[in-house]
Amino acid sequence: MRKIISTTWITLDGFIAGANGEMDWVGEVYDQAMGKYEDDLVSSADMLLFGRVTYQSFAGSWPYVPDNPQASEGEKEYARKLNAMHKIVFSRTLPTAEWNNSRLVKEVIPEEIEHLKQEPGRDMLIYGSASLVSTLTDLGLIDEYQLLVHPVILGGGKALFQNLKDRVKLKLVNSKTHPSGVMVLSYQPREKRDSTQ
Numbered sequence: 001m002r003k004i005i006s007t008t009w010i011t012l013d014g015f016i017a018g019a020n021g022e023m024d025w026v027g028e029v030y031d032q033a034m035g036k037y038e039d040d041l042v043s044s045a046d047m048l049l050f051g052r053v054t055y056q057s058f059a060g061s062w063p064y065v066p067d068n069p070q071a072s073e074g075e076k077e078y079a080r081k082l083n084a085m086h087k088i089v090f091s092r093t094l095p096t097a098e099w100n101n102s103r104l105v106k107e108v109i110p111e112e113i114e115h116l117k118q119e120p121g122r123d124m125l126i127y128g129s130a131s132l133v134s135t136l137t138d139l140g141l142i143d144e145y146q147l148l149v150h151p152v153i154l155g156g157g158k159a160l161f162q163n164l165k166d167r168v169k170l171k172l173v174n175s176k177t178h179p180s181g182v183m184v185l186s187y188q189p190r191e192k193r194d195s196t197q
Helices: 032-043 052-059 062-067 073-084 110-118 130-138
Strands: 004-011 015-017 045-051 086-090 102-105 123-127 144-150 170-177 183-189
Touching: 004 130, 032 045, 032 073, 032 144, 045 052, 045 130, 052 062, 052 086, 062 073, 123 130
Parallel strands: 004 123, 004 144, 045 086, 045 123, 086 102
Antiparallel strands: 004 015, 144 183, 170 183
């Protein structure tokens, strides 16, 4: 069965963005190890799941990277992989999803997500998309959380998990520290929750 894996950059004090959405702290520690992590992760999947904000951010930049003479060969190859993948964006307000291989879905229906997980193929990834991560966490549909803890303290900002209905107990299944000081922590739920409740 395919897994849904959430991958999120997060600060030491638990924020995914500053109070005004700023994420300039991410680029400060981006290194070769981070590039390999991202490439390996996207190579293990064949579908991307997005909330509206992250989808618009990705769709506004990655489709154009392969033709950008300023982009490195590694960035171009990564962009080609993203562009080729199937994408689902969950949004009630987005009118269309124009990025190639994208499908717009107006609401999260647990049975449809479970059906996607049963289909043949590689894993499904969620980049950022905090509201979607919270929704799928409440439904017990995320199989693994990969948190990239950056060595920075913002002192305030946007939290990853907001307004969850229940406590979720996790187990650490892997950890790795990059030379930059970024630690990748991989967690899985301790128990399977019923998404149809």
